[in-house]
Amino acid sequence: MTETLLQAAMSGLLMGLLYALVAAGLSLIFGLMDVVNFAHGEMMMLAMYATFVIWQATGLDPLLQIPIVAVVMFALGVAVYRGLIARALSVQFNTGMVQIFVTFGLAIFLRGAAQLVFGGEFKSITSSWLSGRTVHLAGIYLPLPQVAAGLVCLLAFAALLLISRTEFGRALEATREDRDAVALIGIDRDRIFALGWGLGAAAVGIAGVMLASFYYVSPNVGANFAVIAYVTVALGGFGSLAGALVAGLLIGEIEALTAVVLEPSLKQVGVFAVYLLVLMVRPRGLFGKL
């Protein structure tokens, strides 16, 4: 039993790191401009397809694809902001609803487009440097693709934290706190927003690359992860990177342990029970400032 628990805890930890990085992008965008990106899961799905397509065409290992896909996703994030979100924000009435519908519509569009282009089939990357490799350590099995994914997620988090220390990061923080005041001190709000979307998309893109190295790819794959990402963001506190990390790990662990200790079909119940509990005690989330 101890071995089973330890193994489950380890699986939860690795999955949790991935959940955290998916949530980080969402949290960044939400914290910056109060827009919930309902197409976040679909952006991850696109990154996974990009990884699959590049792998299929060139055989390039997913690990080496990280910078390529991150840049592509960054550009996509900026494009989505400039093409859709900025326009939706300029609507004069019912802004909240318009924002919801624009990202929701984008999600459905991307899912349909992916099915049109790639078909409804489940695809997967069948060979990479790490695929199928597992290390056996003190009674616990560590699948290397997941370990690599966990490490990359940690690195991406470190990078995001570093970025938040730079001048750009401070501008980001200032825009978050008072989006009208920053215009007065010469910060281009529109540019900050666009870069924020780029960063958010790049973060979820990196998560997508790593996920694609051991998970199946299909037009709907994002939806399963998106729900968890929304919970992670709310649990960790809107806009907080550290919150996303802690909440992601927490959710990974609760999910894995509920499944072993109670029953697998109850694992989401476990996650949502803790989520509701935290919201009752601390409505702004674990690390939320608002």
Place this chain on the structure above:
Amino acid sequence: MDRRTLLMAAGALTLAGRAARAAEEVVIGAVYPLTGNGASVGLDAKAAIETAAELINGTHAPVATLLGKGGGLAGLGGAKIRLVFADSQNDPQKARAEAERIITQEKAIAIVGSYTSATGATISQVTERYEVPYISADNSSPSLNLRGLKWFFRTTPHDIMYTQGTFDFFADVGKKTGKPVKTVALFYEDSIFGTDSSNVQRKLAEAAGIKVVADIKYRASSPSLSSEAQSLKAADADVIMPSSYTSDAILIMKSMAEIGYKPKAVMAQGAGFQETAFLTAAGPLANGVMSRSSFALDAGKTRPAIDPVNALYKAKNNKDMNDNTSREFTALMVLADAINRAGSAKPTDIQAALKATNIPGDQLIMPWKGVKFDETGQNILCNPVIQQVFDGTYKTIWPFDLAAEAPVWNI
């Protein structure tokens, strides 16, 4: 001629035109998940059903099967079948609404469907209300034909028949190899398919004196199944019996391998495990996996229509027919045969013809004894086969007289 006469004449002409067209074509609806999580199966189903319609409607060399001569339905003066597809998105409520739409607006006189049992349950309620036949091609939940419906006809075996076949295989292979199954682990998704399937498995295991050492119900389409894999490993049963759709089938095989667990035997309740996507994605991990099936692509010797029909399908969809697509193909053939015999597009006539159906096995592409419905609408002549994956392809291993390969049995 005043305006009113003119209008009436125009109306009469339109009606006459419609009647004439009705004699030329028979509209049949098909509800499948064409987008969403089940899309990969639904799009294959669409191709399979279209293949059947082309075989019936088209001009081609005769194929040794029901209505294999082509040229439309002879009983209706050569009327052609026109298919109307509707997308259930694998959602029972959407399936209900779409079934209603194609009956009332597209004037479908029968519906074929629908992959998941949960959608089959709602569609067959609609067809019952509108009094048109529902042909269940591939919904395998045993409860579906026990609801007292008069318009429900199921060509496929249900999970009790499949599971009975599975346990018969266990007994046979145990006798043959001297290695009987002592323990099984049940692993099933949490919708009607998985729960019904596991209920039957539990009952039959008990009857056969086989111990159920793990009973794992999981949430379908979870992002991770590693804890579930962990529980399966801890139980280490002789045979793992999963009832899963494609995405979960891929994920559980990978998750078990990741924690260094190689199950002694896997005996799947068809569904996702029979999909090409599963075989490709799981790669070498799929080798040795067994599954019940109602189709045997390698049974061309006793079923001469398999090869030409498969060639037609392959030309369209670039893959071989499988357990699901062969049953979807067969459902439309059986329905078309009934309409042809009825010689009428009236639902009550078709219902009567369906009840009188008695098709011998050699007229089908399936390894079944035939098609004949009991009073609940269940085909009673469809016996399942057991298949095993050899180098990425399913080969028939049981019943032993139909087998293409000897089973690999290492429990």
